Amino acid sequence: MPRIPKSTALTKRAPHAEALALQFGDAWAYAPAPETTPVTVKDRYDLFIGGKFVKPSSGKYFPSLNPASAKKLTEIARGSARDVDKAVVAARAAYAKTWSKIHPRERGKYLFRIARMIQERARELSILETMDGGKPIRESRDIDIPLVAAHFFYYAGWADKLDYAFPGKTPNPIGVAGQVIPWNFPLLMAAWKLAPALACGNTVVLKPAETTSVTAMHLAEIIREAGVPDGVVNIVTGPGDTGAALVNHPGIDKIAFTGSTEVGKHIAKTLAGTSKTLTLELGGKAANIIMEDAPLDQAVEGVINGIYFNQGHVCCAGSRLLVQESVYPKVLRKLTDRIETLRVGDPLDKNTDVGAINSKEQLGRIAELVDSGVAEGADLVQSNCRLPSKGYWFKPSFFTGVTASHRVAREEIFGPVLSVMTFRTPAEAIDRANNTCYGLSAGIWTDKGSKIFKMAGALRAGVIWANTFNKFDPTSPFGGYKESGFGREGGVQGLMPYLRV
Amino acid sequence: MRISAPPVDQVNVEERAARFTRRSIKTSTKLAGLKMAVSMMDLTTLEGADTPGKVAFLCRKALQPMDPRFHAPPCAAVCVYPNLVGAARAFLEDSRIHVASVATSFPSGQVPLRVKLQDVRYAMQQGADEIDMVIDRGAFLAGNYHKVFDEIAAVKEACGGSAHLKVIFETGELQTYDNVRLASEIAMRAGADFIKTSTGKISPAATLPVTLVMLEAIRDYFYETGVRIGMKPAGGIRTAKEALHYLVMLAETLGDAWLTPDLFRFGASSLLTDVTLQIAKLTDGNYQNPDYHSLP
Known part of the structure; x- marks a missing residue:
């Protein structure tokens, strides 16, 4: 277990909420309701190269843990630079021989088939996603997997209509795309990357995150069963250096990376001066802004969904809450009570x-940042919930008394920790919201439509939600400003990075 | 006094309400929840054809909702028209079951205040200890909020200390969540002990999102004053499963203190049959023939 600092183990309630707090105890405790459908997790997962499951050239495997128990779930092949090379060669051959040659309508058919097979196996994939990554089954079942299928359906539709996406221009595929994805939405990020790349006629080498490779390998099975030509999709699992080998491989035409800003910057430096094109979807520190005229109960729900969704492992999480001073006490009290019901x-x-928190390392990072928040003088409020004794867990938390110079207000925590700040006027809210090196998303809560349009125009963020948060749809482009990256995924804009127009 | 209420966002309220229906309530939790639902039920008969015999039937059922071997609690109250309060009170004399009466010219409320107050006083004289009044929706929709407030306050005064006042909004006629929220604010401030969705005579009657808006109003009023107002969704709740959805929403919105018939009621007539059927199923492991259970 990482060191959990003493300070974060304390539970404090906002002082003025003390007197008349609601009690969420055991008056009517919910009995366990586990998802019991049996699924098959293989003992070990090989690489998927050239349409076949192959052993890694090194012969090495590494364990993949279930973060809810910290026990080994399965073993994952450790792909090396040699394996990456094989995968790129297979992808290049498939690109030249089949994928760029077949009629775009045929590409669309394959993608439709994949989408349907994902729907058929949705329950299996949801359970695996939850076992491997720690996210609640409710989210993998109701959000992740349906969106995965939706992305394939959406881009399947574009495959034979690319000429109409960019009128008057001739779109052509780029070639072989190297795609490196994160562990927070393992299968969904795979879908975000694969679907547009394949629809546009590219072939792919995908590198899943080290801690969450299982569902990608089940997707490989689906891709094979769907009859997608060999080598069109290759999946090479492994740690960071496997990804580095992919990024550095000379046979790649395009790199798409979703992950931390730190790694993203490194990739951008590595690729400078090469012919590879690049899109990056990196970190965020989104402001969720509550105006005094907002529907407060719904706004608080939006804040909860904004930061505690997927344990806060969301790059577009609403991790900074900006509340107009006149409603701050009300919002604080509602928030304090609401986290008790999570x-x-x-x-x-x-x-x-x-x-569960995805990994021991991530739990350590969250704990370290929360500790810094306490050390820098912010007030920590945490849920009174009981945490399981095994596995990696962090209580839903928020900081009050935060100032913009605190680390918890500036750095991406990527955990269930919110920083609450106040403002007085709309102009100040915009200034504070933009006062970050990131710019992935933002949220506005107000009953006034004119305010929404005015503020949305002034916020420097790629995605702006008004009176909602963390809503995703394949038809809507997603991407960042500033150090949150460049390039868009989703929508017609999501085709651009995978085409030469 | 300026009368206003916080805005409500329709999309998010409906989304939040739907979330409660996704809770998986099983085994011991389900059984406890269903028995709690029985204890919170206002068994209701509001027909022109009501007779003392029908009311007696209802009272017997409230006392013993199902076969005693299932240990189901008695219901909270029987709810009848003023003319039948006497019959209900005579029957329930020594029990702890409340006698609720719809008054104030239920269900339309379209008579002068003077007549409404007579209606209330009569019901109380006959032995009602709970009064379910309707607000003047006509006045509300015309923007005459002070009239609505004053009528509730007058009825509350008529109830004195001896009867609990439930205020019915008829949310199906108010239509918007903003209106429901505003009506809640008015009623709580005017003296309501309970706020209630519907008469059961208009469709839609109680829905989860409407009830959520009212629970949120109750929560804000509690934060502000420390006073706990009760909630009664009425009409349209027919299955045990729906009743559990309401209880989940209640438990996760207002917490433990509200999980009591003193602060939450179901206004229903046919709901009890399905709830008792499910209690028997959970206890015995298989469904009984519905004929073993009382008709509504």
Whole structure:
């Protein structure tokens, strides 16, 4: 277990909420409701290269843990530079021989088939996603997997209509795309990367995150069963250096990376001066802005969804809450009571709202940042929930008394920790919201439409939600400003990075 | 006094309400929840054809909702027209079951205040200890909020200390969540002990999102004053499953203190049959023939 600092183990309530707090105890405790459908997890997962499951050239495997128990779930092949090379060669051959040659309508058919097979196997994929990554089954079942299928359906539709996406221009595929994805939405990020790349006629080498490779390998099975030509999709699992080998491979035409800003910057430096094109979707520190005229109960729900969704492992999470001073006490009290009703625990339980932290390393990072917040003088408020004794967990938390110079207000925590700040006027809200090196998303809560349009125009963020948060749809482009990256995924804009127009 | 209420966002309220229906309530939790639902039920008969015999039937059922071996609690109250309060009170004399009466010219409320107050006083004289009044929706929709407030306050005064006042909004006629929220603010400030969605005579009656808006109003009023107002969704709740959705929403919005018949009621007539059926199923492991259970 990483060191959990003493300070974060304390539970404090906002002082003025003390007197008349609601009690969310055991008057009517919910019995466990685990998802019990049996799924098959293989003992070990090989690489997927050239349409076949092959052993890694090094012969090495590494364990993949279930973060809810910290026990080994399975073993994943450790792909090396040689394996990456094989995958790129297979992808190049498939690109030249089949994928760029077949009629775009045929590419669309394959993608439709993949989408349908994902729907058919949705329950299996949801359970695996939850076992491997720690996210609540409610989210993988209701959000992740349906969106995965939706992305394939959406881009399947574009495959034979690319000429109409960019009128008057001739779109052509780029070639072989190297794609490196994160661990927060393992299969969804794979879908975001694969679907547009394939629809546009590219072939792909995908590198899943080290801690969450299982569902990508089940997707490989689906791709094979769908009859996608060999080598069109290759999946090479492994740690960071496997990804580095992919990024550095000379046979790649395009790199798409989703992950931390630190790694993204490194990749951008590496690729400078090469012929490879690049899109980056990196970190965020989104402002969720509550105006005094907002529907407060719904706004608080939006804040909860904005930061505690997927344990806060969301690059567009609303991790900074900006509240207009006149409604700050009300919002604080509602928030303090609301985090008590978040059910933290077994991710496979259908009633769980907040699951396990993805890895020991991530838990350590969260704990370190929360500790810094306490050390820098912010006030920590945490849920009184009980945490399981095994596995990696963090209580839903928020800081009050935060100033923009605190680390918890500036750095991406990527955990269930919110920083609450106040403002006085709309102009100040915009200034504070933009006062970050990131610019992935933002949220506005107000009953006034004119305010929404005015503020949305002034916020420097790629995605702006008004009176909602963390809503995703394949038809809508997603991407960042500033150090949150460049390039868009989703929508017609999501085709651009995979085409030469 | 300026009358206003916080805005409500329709999309998010409906989304939040739907979330409660996704809770998986099983085994011991389900059984406890269903028995709690029985204890919170206002068994209702509001027909022109009501007779003392029908009311007696209802009272017997409230006392013993199902076969005693299932240990189901008695219901909270029987709810009848003023003319039948006497019959209900005579029957329930020594029990702890409340006698609720719809008054104030239920269900339309379209008579002068003077007549409404007579209606209330009569019901109380006959033995009602809970009064379910309707607000003047005509006045509300015309923007005459002070009239609505004053009528509730007058009825509350008529109830004195001896009867609990439930205020019915008829949310199906108010239509918007903003209106429901505003009506809640008015009613709580005017003296309501309970706020109630519907008469059961208009469709839609109670829905989860409407009830959520009212629960949120109750929560804000509690934050502000420390006073706990009760909630009664009425009409349209027919299945045990729906009743559990309401209880989940209640438990996760207002917490433990509200999980009591003193602060939450179901206004229903046919709901009890399905709830008792499900209690028997959970206890015995298989469904009984519905004929073993009382008709509504």
